[in-house]
Each structure stands twice: as C-alpha cells, then as structure tokens.
Amino acid sequence: MRIMIFMCGEGLGHTSRCLALGKELLAAGHEIEFGAYGYSKDLVEKTGYRAQEIPSEIKLVGKAGGLDMAGSIEATLKNAQLLGGPKVLKLIRDFKPDVVVSDSYYLSILAAIVLKIPVYLITNQSNMEEFFKNRGVPIRLLGELTKKFYKEVFEKTDKIIIPDYPLPYTVCRKNLNFAPKLREKLFYSGPLVRKKYEEVDRISLEKPHVVSLIGGLGYREPIFWKMLTTAALDPGINYTLISGPNLDPSKFMEIPKNVQLLRFIEDPFPYIRSSDVVIAPGGHSTIMEALSFGIPILSFPDEGHSEQENNAAVIEEEGYGRMLSYSTPPEVILECIREVLEDQKYRNKVERLQRLAAELDGPKAIRELLEKESGKKVS
Amino acid sequence: MKILLFICGEGLGHTGRCLSLGKDFLAAGHEVNFGAYGYSKELVIKSGYSAYEIPSEIRLAGESGTFDIRKSIKETLNNISPSGFRKILRLIEELDPDVVLSDGYYSGILAAQIRKVPVYFIGHQFNMEEFFQKKGLFVGAAGKFARRFYNHIFSSVDGIIVPDYPLPYSVNRKNFTISRNINSNIFFSGPLIRCRYREAEEKSFRHPNVLSTIGAFGYRAAIFRNVIEAAKLDPDIHYTFISGPEIDPEQFPEIPGNVEFTGFTDNPFPYYRSSDLVITAGGHGTIMESLAFGLPVLSFPDEKHREQENNAAVLEEAGYGKRMSYLTPPEVILACIREVLEDESYSKKTRRLMELAEVLDGPAAVRKFLEGKYKA
Numbered sequence: 057m058r059i060m061i062f063m064c065g066e067g068l069g070h071t072s073r074c075l076a077l078g079k080e081l082l083a084a085g086h087e088i089e090f091g092a093y094g095y096s097k098d099l100v101e102k103t104g105y106r107a108q109e110i111p112s113e114i115k116l117v118g119k120a121g122g123l124d125m126a127g128s129i130e131a132t133l134k135n136a137q138l139l140g141g142p143k144v145l146k147l148i149r150d151f152k153p154d155v156v157v158s159d160s161y162y163l164s165i166l167a168a169i170v171l172k173i174p175v176y177l178i179t180n181q182s183n184m185e186e187f188f189k190n191r192g193v194p195i196r197l198l199g200e201l202t203k204k205f206y207k208e209v210f211e212k213t214d215k216i217i218i219p220d221y222p223l224p225y226t227v228c229r230k231n232l233n234f235a236p237k238l239r240e241k242l243f244y245s246g247p248l249v250r251k252k253y254e255e256v257d258r259i260s261l262e263k264p265h266v267v268s269l270i271g272g273l274g275y276r277e278p279i280f281w282k283m284l285t286t287a288a289l290d291p292g293i294n295y296t297l298i299s300g301p302n303l304d305p306s307k308f309m310e311i312p313k314n315v316q317l318l319r320f321i322e323d324p325f326p327y328i329r330s331s332d333v334v335i336a337p338g339g340h341s342t343i344m345e346a347l348s349f350g351i352p353i354l355s356f357p358d359e360g361h362s363e364q365e366n367n368a369a370v371i372e373e374e375g376y377g378r379m380l381s382y383s384t385p386p387e388v389i390l391e392c393i394r395e396v397l398e399d400q401k402y403r404n405k406v407e408r409l410q411r412l413a414a415e416l417d418g419p420k421a422i423r424e425l426l427e428k429e430s431g432k433k434v435s
Numbered sequence: 436m437k438i439l440l441f442i443c444g445e446g447l448g449h450t451g452r453c454l455s456l457g458k459d460f461l462a463a464g465h466e467v468n469f470g471a472y473g474y475s476k477e478l479v480i481k482s483g484y485s486a487y488e489i490p491s492e493i494r495l496a497g498e499s500g501t502f503d504i505r506k507s508i509k510e511t512l513n514n515i516s517p518s519g520f521r522k523i524l525r526l527i528e529e530l531d532p533d534v535v536l537s538d539g540y541y542s543g544i545l546a547a548q549i550r551k552v553p554v555y556f557i558g559h560q561f562n563m564e565e566f567f568q569k570k571g572l573f574v575g576a577a578g579k580f581a582r583r584f585y586n587h588i589f590s591s592v593d594g595i596i597v598p599d600y601p602l603p604y605s606v607n608r609k610n611f612t613i614s615r616n617i618n619s620n621i622f623f624s625g626p627l628i629r630c631r632y633r634e635a636e637e638k639s640f641r642h643p644n645v646l647s648t649i650g651a652f653g654y655r656a657a658i659f660r661n662v663i664e665a666a667k668l669d670p671d672i673h674y675t676f677i678s679g680p681e682i683d684p685e686q687f688p689e690i691p692g693n694v695e696f697t698g699f700t701d702n703p704f705p706y707y708r709s710s711d712l713v714i715t716a717g718g719h720g721t722i723m724e725s726l727a728f729g730l731p732v733l734s735f736p737d738e739k740h741r742e743q744e745n746n747a748a749v750l751e752e753a754g755y756g757k758r759m760s761y762l763t764p765p766e767v768i769l770a771c772i773r774e775v776l777e778d779e780s781y782s783k784k785t786r787r788l789m790e791l792a793e794v795l796d797g798p799a800a801v802r803k804f805l806e807g808k809y810k811a
Binding site: 372387 | 600601602603604614615616621623783787790791794795
C-alpha cells in the first residue's frame with residue numbers, strides 16, 4: 057500500500073506521532089512518503105526518512121507564558137502561501153498514494169478530497185473554536201468560520217483517528233466535541249509514541265529524578281528559571297532540564313549541582329523511562345509519551361491555550377499528575393514534585409496507562425485499520 | 436514604608452488576614468494604619484492596634500441557612516453615602532500612605548486612586564457576578580453592573596494579592612476567574628494567618644477532637660443542632676464548639692458530655708492546634724486557618740452562597756475534607772467525621788498544606804513583594 061503522511065509542523069507533537077505510525081507502516085512493508093516543513097521536516101529527515109517540503113499552515117506567536125491569539129492569526133495569514141494548495145495537490149498526484157493520512161494538516165485533506173483519495177485525519181482536538189472564545193469580535197468571527205470549516209472537513213474524511221486512550225481514559229476528552237453523526241467515524245487508536253517502553257534502555261540517572269521537557273517556544277522561558285530555583289531548594293531531588301533548540305543554556309548563570317541542563321536531545325525516551333516525574337507543557341503528544349511510559353506528569357499549560365488547559369485539567373482530575381500554572385512559585389512546584397513522588401496513587405494510575413498503551417499498540421492498530429479499509433495488506 | 440490597610444468588616448475573615456499582614460509589617464519596622472468598622476474594628480483594637488473608623492460597604496443579610504442576596508443589595512445601597520466616601524478620602528490625605536492595601540473594601544480602592552496612591556486589592560473571590568445569577572431581574576441587573584464594576588477595580592489596581600495557596604493547591608480556584616489580561620500583577624501569597632502553628636498554645640483535649648467554628652451568623656444555628664445530635668451518637672469522639680457572638684449556648688439545653696462550648700473567642704488558634712478535624716461553613720478565612728494548621732475540614736457552605744459552595748467543592752475534590760449540606764442528617768455527619776478521621780489520606784494532604792503554609796509564609800511574602808516595589 058502507498059501511504060502519504062502529512063503533518064502540521066507547529067510543535068513537534070504531530071511529527072512525533074507521524075513518525076511512530078510511519079515506522080510501523082514501513083516495517084510492515086508499505087511504501088511511505090512524508091510531507092512536512094520547518095523543524096518538523098528536519099526531525100523526519102534526522103530520523104532517517106525522506107520528507108517533501110509542504111507549506112506551513114499555522115504560526116504560533118506568544119510572549120511570557122501566554123499564547124498571543126491575534127498575533128498568531130496575523131502571522132498565519134501573512135504566512136499563507138497562495139500556491140500552497142496546488143503544491144500539495146502536485147505532491148499527491150506525483151506519489152499516487154492509496155491513502156492519505158493527515159495529522160492536523162488541513163490542506164492535504166482538502167487536496168485528497170479533490171483527488172478522491174481516501175483520507176484519514178489524526179487529531180486530538182475538535183473544538184478549535186474554543187481557542188477563539190472571549191478574544192474580541194474579529195477573532196470570534198474567525199472562530200465561527202473555523203468551526204464551519206472543521207465541520208466540513210470532519211464530515212468528508214474517511215475516519216478520524218484520535219491518538220489517545222479510548223474512553224474513559226482519554227486525556228484529550230475535554231477537547232473532543234464531535235457531532236453525534238460523526239461517532240461512527242471516530243477511531244481511538246491508543247497513544248502513537250515513537251518508541252515502545254520495552255525498546256528503550258534505561259540510563260543511569262540519580263534518583264529520584266525529574267525530567268523537564270519544557271522548551272522550544274521562547275515564552276516558556278520563565279518556567280526554566282523557576283525549575284532552576286525549585287531544584288536549588290532541595291538537593292535531594294535530581295533534574296534533567298531539556299531546553300529545546302531555541303534556548304541557550306549559557307544564559308543561565310548558576311546551575312545547581314543536582315541539575316543537568318541539556319540543550320536538545322535527539323531521543324528523550326531514555327530520560328522519560330529513567331525518570332520518576334515528567335514536567336511538560338500541556339501538549340498532547342508529550343503527555344501521551346509520559347503516560348505510555350508510566351510516568352506521572354506536572355503540566356504547565358500555556359496560558360490562554362484552552363486545548364492544553366483542558367489536557368492538564370484531565371491530568372489533575374484523573375490523578376495522573378498535577379496541573380500547575382505559570383504563577384506557581386518554586387516552593388509549590390517542589391511540593392507538587394514531592395507529592396507525586398511520595399503518593400503511590402499517582403504511580404499506580406500511570407502504570408495502568410503504561411500497560412494499556414502496550415496492549416492497545418496505537419501504530420499497529422492504525423496500520424490494521426488502514427489495511428482493512430483499503431483491502432490491501434502490502435502493496 | 437507607610438501602609439494603610441482597609442478592611443471589609445463582613446465576617447472576620449478579612450480582618451484576620453489584615454491583622455496577620457499588619458503584624459508582619461510592624462515587626463519589619465514599617466508604619467501601619469488600619470481602617471475598619473464594626474466588630475472588625477473591635478478585633479483590630481483588641482489585638483493591640485488602633486483603627487480608624489470607616490463606613491461599612493456591604494451588608495450581608497439572611498435567615499435560617501440561606502443568604503438573601505436581594506436583601507443584602509438593598510441594605511448595602513442604603514449604607515453607601517457621599518459623606519462616608521469623603522471621610523475615606525480625608526483619611527488617605529491625612530495619613531499620606533505609600534501604599535494602600537484594601538481587603539474587600541472597594542471604597543478604599545476608589546479613594547486611593549483619586550488620591551493617586553498605589554493600591555492593592557486583597558481578595559480571594561473574583562466571580563462576584565455569579566453571586567447574582569438566577570436570582571430575578573432586579574438582582575440580575577445588579578449582577579451585570581457588579582461585573583463591570585469589579586472588572587474596573589481588578590484592572591485598575593496596581594496589583595492583586597490572593598491570600599491562598601498558589602495553584603494547584605488554591606482552595607479558591609473555582610472563584611478565581613480573572614486572567615493576566617485583566618491584571619498582570621497577581622500574587623498568590625499563601626495563607627495569611629494571624630498566628631503560626633508553632634506560636635499557638637496547645638490545649639489538653641481528649642482525642643479525637645472535632646472543632647466546630649461555625650461563626651457569627653445566627654442562621655447557621657441549625658447546623659449546631661445537627662452536629663450536637665451527631666455527637667450524641669458516638670461519645671468517643673469529642674467536640675469543641677467555638678460559637679459566634681450571636682449564639683447563646685443556653686439555647687441548647689441538652690449538651691452531651693463529649694461536647695464543650697468555649698463561648699466566643701478572638702483566639703481560635705489553640706483550638707485548631709489541639710484538634711483533629713474542623714467543622715465550619717465555607718468561608719475562605721476559616722478554611723485557610725484550618726488547612727494551615729494541618730486539619731481536614733467538613734464544610735457546610737451557606738446555601739446559595741456560590742463562593743462558599745465553590746470552596747467546599749474544592750475541599751472535597753482535592754481530598755482536604757468533605758462538602759456537607761444543611762440537609763445532611765446527624766448520622767451522616769458522624770459517618771463523614773469517622774471517614775475523615777480514619778482515612779489517613781485526608782490528614783496526609785492537609786499536613787502537606789500546613790508545611791506549605793510555613794514555607795510560603797504568606798505575610799512575609801506580601802511584605803517582600805511590596806518592599807521590592809516601594810523602597811522604605
């Protein structure tokens with residue numbers, strides 16, 4: 057079977073789960089082509105695959121812990137390439153896939169619909185219009201338009217794959233609000249994580265160990281400072297802070313002895329596997345990675361980013377970790393870390409999710425779905 | 436630094452936290468003046484400070500377990516007068532403070548702004564308009580007005596001090612609905628408690644001891660009866676009642692041997708220190724005091740009082756205690772008391788909050804926060 061996988065390049069979450077799926081499909085002998093842009097494309101290539109350049113769709117802009125909605129829309133509009141549509145159409149025509157899989161990259165869905173190729177949407181969010189609530193009239197209007205657009209797209213795709221645990225364990229459940237008639241189209245695959253728990257080696261990290269995966273976008277920088285102060289409060293807890301490609305660790309003058317600061321790591325999974333707590337924003341993919349490795353989470357959702365706030369709220373409600381905020385001071389972050397380390401309940405719950413992720417085997421479940429629906433095993 | 440603290444005198448929660456702030460500021464060598472009224476002013480004076488009389492703003496009214504919002508609005512409107520406001524303006528002019536801190540007292544904020552003195556709002560509740568929802572046309576219109584008024588206040592003050600644990604431990608989180616777009620200077624200080632755990636004297640109570648602090652409102656007396664009935668059901672659990680000034684123990688003729696009345700006291704802290712569980716309404720101040728002393732709470736929020744209901748809901752969700760109701764019968768009250776005493780997860784969580792209150796040291800944190808902005 058020939059499969060083309062397109063991905064949204066904002067954050068690396070979409071890329072990461074597409075790589076998980078691509079790996080599985082390739083291993084089963086299918087032919088794959090990726091469409092990506094920016095860092096996302098770099099990551100696909102670094103992983104050893106070829107990727108076609110596609111135009112970017114959404115640009116995120118923010119400052120000091122908040123996502124700037126108006127700024128993001130402006131940047132997105134400025135960035136929209138007039139010839140984006142034809143370019144994606146041509147890529148699909150050239151590769152002639154049996155199936156198009158799109159991780160939140162909507163141009164490819166429209167193109168596949170035009171070309172009458174079966175198309176599968178991967179998404180962890182159906183309520184994008186929430187993003188636009190209480191944000192002024194022009195943005196609200198755009199919200200209404202967005203709602204209509206997504207409604208059309210959801211109806212025209214062959215299946216909507218939700219890369220999360222099925223209910224009642226679904227972490228993104230507060231972000232899903234599909235119309236009842238779409239229910240038949242929904243497929244909860246289980247987490248799509250690039251590495252399986254048993255494939256990842258443990259590394260020797262001093263215990264107890266906290267790994268912070270907060271990095272990338274510059275407006276998350278204040279959390280870095282807080283994590284350094286938090287680490288200094290209790291030398292008995294050890295930390296690995298991964299800053300992401302945009303942050304320069306040399307900016308941080310005094311690094312406590314119990315902290316290892318890493319600018320970027322190719323493979324975060326050994327760190328996740330070998331830690332006792334993961335600190336992350338509220339992005340869905342990182343949360344899936346931590347939970348499928350059985351590690352509780354302290355989530356700092358981006359302020360005003362309702363999708364992340366909803367994910368973090370589920371983490372808190374279900375006892376998979378705690379929801380913090382940009383205003384949480386270091387003393388309280390430390391208390392949360394201690395609580396999650398000491399209270400066995402957190403560990404019990406996430407270990408259950410680790411087992412469930414292994415049993416569901418998300419990438420395999422999607423492969424089998426695509427094979428079944430297209431009636432082809434290997435092309 | 437010269438500080439003027441305005442206190443809303445409805446309930447004693449505002450007063451308690453302002454006294455904790457005053458004590459810390461004075462100990463650090465700052466000059467502190469209090470503006471207060473009614474019983475709140477008496478408590479300031481009894482605590483050894485002087486206080487300037489200010490006019491009352493909000494009047495709470497209610498009867499037998501419910502809070503009457505319509506009556507409260509009417510009494511509040513009757514209470515506000517231009518001459519009262521001029522008095523506050525004069526007070527600020529005379530005292531010439533560097534900073535005004537206003538705990539739930541809105542006239543003080545407006546007056547400070549007119550006099551161009553930096554002003555901080557101290558409060559734990561930011562969704563006041565919810566208070567007014569589904570209560571008829573008159574109250575609904577008042578709610579819309581209130582929303583606009585409060586939004587103006589919250590966006591125009593120099594900062595907002597929230598006397599609660601920072602997230603995710605904030606008890607007021609369901610009442611905290613403002614974003615940094617409204618005011619970028621929001622500071623969760625940790626609890627502001629008049630007395631620290633280690634400063635409180637210990638009483639020789641028999642354990643387990645349940646402390647009931649149902650306070651000053653006469654309409655809460657019904658809970659007393661139910662708790663006393665619960666006490667009769669199990670003589671091995673001991674009870675201490677701190678009754679509000681409007682409750683006369685003589686009203687309750689059949690007091691079982693395991694129940695003790697302290698009468699009204701200004702200093703509940705030795706009782707907190709020596710108890711295992713607190714039964715209270717849903718007021719933020721008492722909940723903060725209980726948690727900062729490491730005690731789980733059974734909360735009976737005043738009916739239709741959204742803020743208290745939200746606080747009680749958080750206590751229940753976070754596992755710091757249970758949310759009760761006026762309808763909870765004595766047998767069920769006893770079952771809840773036993774559950775919270777026996778299930779260690781409650782005391783484990785509240786002990787964590789006690790330690791956190793110590794570490795955060797709310798009064799000192801507020802002082803340092805302001806010292807950083809206004810050098811002495």
